[in-house]
Amino acid sequence: MKTWNVLVGISLAFTLAACGGQADEEENQDIPAGGDSTMSGEWLFTVDQQLADDMLYVEMYIENDSEEAQTLTFPSQQLYEITLVNAQEEEVFRYSNEHMFAQSVTEKTYEPGETQDLREEIPTENIPAGSYMMTVELLVDDSVVESLSDPGTFTKSIEVEISESE
Numbered sequence: 007m008k009t010w011n012v013l014v015g016i017s018l019a020f021t022l023a024a025c026g027g028q029a030d031e032e033e034n035q036d037i038p039a040g041g042d043s044t045m046s047g048e049w050l051f052t053v054d055q056q057l058a059d060d061m062l063y064v065e066m067y068i069e070n071d072s073e074e075a076q077t078l079t080f081p082s083q084q085l086y087e088i089t090l091v092n093a094q095e096e097e098v099f100r101y102s103n104e105h106m107f108a109q110s111v112t113e114k115t116y117e118p119g120e121t122q123d124l125r126e127e128i129p130t131e132n133i134p135a136g137s138y139m140m141t142v143e144l145l146v147d148d149s150v151v152e153s154l155s156d157p158g159t160f161t162k163s164i165e166v167e168i169s170e171s172e
Contacts, residue, residue: 077114
């Protein structure tokens, strides 16, 4: 019985020592929680559109608005998604339905102040005339979005008016 009490006491001591810690122990602020982060600053993402000759021209601008180089990670070769939704909230166009993309991680490093211009042309001859909400999303990795102060930074919506084809 005496041996049993000693074993229980030693086991309890090891358990408390392994799980213990000082309650007033402070977290070291120099060690980043959650791993390495390349998002020390913010990003600018702007979208412009123009209709001409049965084409919707979409221009997207990505700018590193920080004072140091930053990297954007994309889970595939598809860098962006563009959708058009009509007044009845029906999707009438999705960019990715018209294309195929390699499923390999893509990284792009932007120097401070560097801007990248992406352009897309969408034929409108098969889209009925009307008012549409165009949503453009830069498809960066979720970890990038979660590190931003505004999770909507890489998503923009613009109203587009498509008129009858001539």
